[in-house]
Amino acid sequence: MQATTLSFRVGVELAEQTRSLATIVGLKSSDYIREAVREKNERVTAERIAQLSRELAAEHLALNEATEDALNDGLD
Numbered sequence: 001m002q003a004t005t006l007s008f009r010v011g012v013e014l015a016e017q018t019r020s021l022a023t024i025v026g027l028k029s030s031d032y033i034r035e036a037v038r039e040k041n042e043r044v045t046a047e048r049i050a051q052l053s054r055e056l057a058a059e060h061l062a063l064n065e066a067t068e069d070a071l072n073d074g075l076d
Contacts, residue, residue, distance in 0.1 A: 022032035
C-alpha cells in the first residue's frame with residue numbers, strides 16, 4: 001500500500017480530545033484518526049448502497065406494477 005498524507009485543520013479542543021482518546025486506547029493519533037476515517041467511510045458507503053438499493057427496489061416495483069397492469073389490460 002502506498003501511503004499519502006492528508007492534512008486538515010481542527011480546533012484545539014478537538015485535537016486535544018483526539019490525542020487524549022488515542023492515548024487511552026493505545027494508539028498513535030494518526031492511527032486513531034485513520035481508523036475513525038475508515039469507519040466513517042465504511043458507514044457512509046453502506047448508507048449509500050442501502051439508499052441506492054431502496055431506489056432500485058422502488059423502480060423495480062413500479063416496473064413490475066406497470067407490466068402487470070399492461071398484461072391485465074383487456075382481460076376483464
